[in-house]
Amino acid sequence: MRTGLAFLVLAFALSGCSRHSDPVARGQAMFASYDCKKCHMVDGDGGTLGPDLTLVGFRKSPEFLDVWLRNPGAWKADVSMPNFHFADGVRSDLVAYLATLQGQAYLEGARPWDHADLAGDPVKRGEEIYERVGCVTCHNKRGKGGYPNINAVGGRIPTLTAVAEGYSKDELVKKISDGVRHPGKADAAGADPLLYMPAWGEKLKKDELEAVADYLISLKPQGAASGDSW
Ligand code: HEC
Ligand code: HEC
Structure with a gap:
């Protein structure tokens, strides 16, 4: 009983401290590992095959982002963005990260x-x-x-x-x-x-x-x- 409680407390403390418990940080890491920047700019850095995502979290709702990442081709015919077939957890982390992109780098800087x-x-x-x-x-x-x-x-x-x-x-x-x-x-x-x-x-x-x-x-x-x- 005691051990169980100690374990719970430890697990809770770890999840609270760990960077990996933060969906935004995980989503940002996924964005890098899927090389989304090959086609998309964020904060002035990245490719131009797809739209600049620096304000994507302002112009698109989390609901739309989720639908889009599930399968871009289901929303719009002949898109050149691939369907990545994300697992649900990866997709929701990416949405959490994209929702934070509110234009800060442009609107507060250059x-x-x-x-x-x-x-x-x-x-x-x-x-x-x-x-x-x-x-x-x-x-x-x-x-x-x-x-x-x-x-x-x-x-x-x-x-x-x-x-x-x-x-x-x-x-x-x-x-x-x-x-x-x-x-x-x-x-x-x-x-x-x-x-x-x-x-x-x-x-x-x-x-x-x-x-x-x-x-x-x-x-x-x-x-x-x-x-x-x-
Ligand atoms: C091969 C190039 C390519 C790659 C790689 C790519 N995209 Fe896209 N993406 C596009 C294009 C092109 C569009 C615009 C499609 C349209 O609206 O017709 C788009 C649109 C989007 C949009 C919605 C439009 C907006 O800006 O409002 C989001 C969100 C998005 N991409 C996220 C991602 C994420 C996250 C990744 C990495 C997992 C990624 N993309 C990888 C080409 C790409
Ligand atoms: C997320 C999608 C989205 C984005 C991004 C967006 N719009 Fe719109 N816009 C719409 C929709 C949807 C309507 C139609 C609204 C309605 O039903 O009255 C609209 C309507 C308009 C209208 C009125 C058109 C008419 O015929 O009455 C103008 C003008 C306009 N948008 C300009 C812009 C400009 C400029 C930007 C960028 C600064 C922009 N929009 C970005 C979705 C968008």
């Missing part, structure tokens, strides 16, 4: 869109923000849309190539700043769509929201014809 060569060009700067904070991961290259979103109206995330017709610049900045936490549902009785429009005002400064708006306004419907999708 913002990659604050290069000197982008300074005089709000549209190009806006494009860089669009890519790096990950608007592109939902609205696609150059705002051409078409990304699946189960139970959203039309089943897809909207195209942004014609926003200049529906919004003034101020309205557009406000829309991007406020986001849409509960996108319109196709079936009102069904679940909320897993992808929603984040409130970017929580992360981006006024001049950054304006630069993204300038970029969206510069997009023309003919831009939607280019086939450079992931």
